[in-house]
Each structure stands twice: as C-alpha cells, then as structure tokens.
Ligand SMILES: CC1=C(CCC(=O)O)c2cc3nc(cc4[nH]c(cc5[nH]c(cc1n2)c(C)c5CCC(=O)O)c(CCC(=O)O)c4C)C(CCC(=O)O)=C3C
C-alpha cells in the first residue's frame with residue numbers, strides 16, 4: 001500500500017473567490033488590503049465578476065479538484081483525508097485548520113493552486129498559512145509541496161490542450177499560427193525578487209512554454225513560433241509590470257500578418273476569472289475586432305494526469321520525510337525545493353512570518 005506517513009492529511013490551498021454579487025466588494029477588499037491598487041481598477045475588476053453573476057468559477061473548480069483528488073487517492077489505496085482552505089474567501093484557511101484539528105490531524109501537506117515562484121504565487125500563501133496557524137491553537141504542522149510547473153502531470157495536459165486548440169483554428173492558421181503562452185502579469189520588481197536567485201517567475205514560465213513547444217513539435221513535426229505574454233495587469237500606471245499584454249501581442253501578430261493564434265494559459269491551473277474574462281472575453285474580442293483567428297487552450301482542471309500528480313507529490317514527499325531517496329518526476333530542469341530558501345520571493349512590503357521556508 002502506498003504510504004503517506006508521516007502525514008495524516010492533505011490541505012488544498014487556494015485563492016478563493018466570490019460566489020454571489022454581495023460577496024464581490026468584500027472579496028476585493030480582502031484581496032487588496034494594504035495594496036496600491038487604483039479604485040478605477042477595483043471597479044473594473046468588480047464588473048468582471050458582476051458580468052458572471054457575481055460568481056467566480058474558482059471555488060467550484062476547487063470543489064471539483066478536491067473530489068477528484070479524494071477519488072484518486074482512494075482508488076490508489078492511499079488513506080489520507082483531504083481538506084480545502086482559501087486565502088481570500090470562505091472556506092478561510094483558519095476555519096479549515098480548526099476543522100483539521102477537530103479531525104485529529106497533526107501533520108499535513110499543503111498543495112497550493114499556483115505552480116510557480118513569486119511573492120503572489122508562493123510566499124504570500126506561506127504568510128497566510130503562518131497567519132492562520134497563529135490564529136488556531138493546536139493547528140497541525142504544515143509542509144508545502146514543491147512547485148510543480150515542471151512536473152509531467154502539469155505539462156502533459158497542457159500539450160494535449162494546445163494540440164486541441166490548434167485543431168480549432170482554420171486550416172491555414174493551423175500550420176502557420178503562433179502560440180501565445182499567457183500568465184498573470186506581476187510588477188517587474190516582484191519578478192526580480194522571485195525564487196532564491198531572482199527572476200524565477202519568468203524563467204519557470206519560459207521553461208514550461210519551451211517544453212510545450214518541443215512536445216507539440218514532436219506531435220506535429222512543426223516548431224510553432226511562440227511568446228510569453230501577460231494578462232490582468234493592475235497597480236498604478238507608473239509602476240512597471242511584466243509585458244506585453246496579451247491584447248497588444250495579438251494586435252502585433254495581426255500587423256505581422258500572422259494567420260492565427262492559440263492562447264495557452266500556462267499561468268493558471270483551472271479556468272479562473274483571468275481565463276474566462278481576460279482571455280475568453282477580452283482577448284477573444286480583440287482577436288475578433290482585428291480579424292485574427294483565435295483559440296484558447298484548456299487549463300489542467302481535473303485532468304486525471306494533473307490529479308495523479310498530486311498523489312505523486314504527496315507520496316514522494318512522504319517518502320523523503322521518512323528518509324528515503326526517491327526519484328522525482330520532472331520534465332525539464334531540476335525538481336523544485338521542498339523548503340523555500342531564505343529570502344525567496346521576498347515580500348515587497350518587508351518581511352513577515354511565513355511557513356514552509358528557511359525564513
Ligand atoms: C501571480 C498571481 C496569480 C497566480 C498565482 C495564484 O493563483 O495565486 C494570481 C492569481 C489570482 N488572482 C486573483 C484575483 C485577483 N488578483 C488581484 C491582484 C493581483 N494579483 C497578482 C498576482 C497574481 N494573482 C498581483 C501582483 C496583484 C496586485 C495586487 C497584489 O499585489 O496582490 C486582484 C485585485 C484586483 C486586480 O488588481 O486585478 C484580484 C481580484 C485570482 C482569483 C480569480 C478568480 O476569481 O477566479 C487568482 C487565482
């Protein structure tokens with residue numbers, strides 16, 4: 001039987017999102033507390049949520065992932081309860097830790113629904129975990145699973161999704177189109193501080209994009225031209241964020257008379273608001289306006305390979321904690337660290353207590 005000892009639970013840690021119109025403003029307040037985001041941007045983002053009935057898709061996607069992970073663990077004979085808590089909306093991390101404590105959990109692994117290194121995608125989660133643990137006496141000990149951007153269970157579904165999206169393009173564009181790999185923009189200073197040596201956010205995304213391009217070439221015999229592009233910029237205009245924006249990029253492709261584009265949302269594990277608004281709504285509208293054939297590749301979601309990756313990461317880490325040397329599944333580059341190095345993904349507003357790292 002696969003052995004998860006010394007762990008007695010898995011905690012799925014996510015961003016959270018509103019579920020009804022009345023939730024939208026309080027949710028945005030939670031997300032932006034103490035951040036320098038202009039009111040106009042908040043109103044705009046509020047409208048994105050209202051446009052979908054005030055409901056983000058993210059919580060339902062996490063419910064589906066939770067069920068899929070439970071099913072996969074049970075089918076594999078791994079006896080491990082799975083819990084779910086969010087940074088910014090109900091179920092909040094602290095409430096989930098209470099639930100875990102009541103269930104007798106003492107030491108759990110945490111899977112964060114963000115695959116890459118950055119303050120927003122890693123350390124901020126670690127800080128919020130520290131805050132939640134500080135609020136809950138007797139909370140379980142938590143260890144964070146390694147970054148999985150270069151795990152085959154994350155990459156393989158993305159390759160298939162890219163091939164499927166290419167097949168949606170009209171015949172001529174299918175061969176001569178471009179791939180636009182999209183992720184969440186962050187301030188360039190945040191990228192510079194990502195990972196132990198800096199710039200890990202962009203480097204990890206470029207590694208994923210290059211790997212997908214290679215594997216698509218293996219399948220099609222064609223190496224597609226590609227670019228890493230960004231969505232969801234916020235913050236004041238004078239602060240530089242990662243560019244180009246996906247819409248500007250599509251316009252540039254049209255100007256260069258490229259026949260079509262497949263947008264591959266490698267920065268997101270499921271169809272978050274950024275995917276259904278920034279890509280399916282806004283970028284698609286841009287493409288229609290300029291007459292550029294456009295298709296959007298699916299995210300990992302509950303692809304069985306992605307779900308099995310979670311089990312693989314759990315069993316790998318459990319074995320390592322038991323002192324065993326295990327082979328770590330990885331497609332390119334070394335597997336990421338288990339414990340974040342000191343200073344990794346520094347908080348732009350100064351150091352705060354954080355779990356699962358050397359500092
Ligand atoms: C790197 C990154 C990820 C990927 C890693 C991860 O997945 O965590 C991510 C995910 C998400 N971001 C989300 C929503 C928002 N992010 C905001 C603001 C910001 N995000 C940032 C970065 C990231 N964000 C940054 C640098 C800001 C500026 C303020 C700050 O420094 O924090 C704002 C405020 C308004 C605005 O500025 O847009 C909102 C509403 C949702 C929920 C979506 C849904 O409902 O489906 C998800 C999954």
Ligand SMILES: [Fe+2]
Pocket residue numbers: 184
């Ligand atoms: Fe965000």
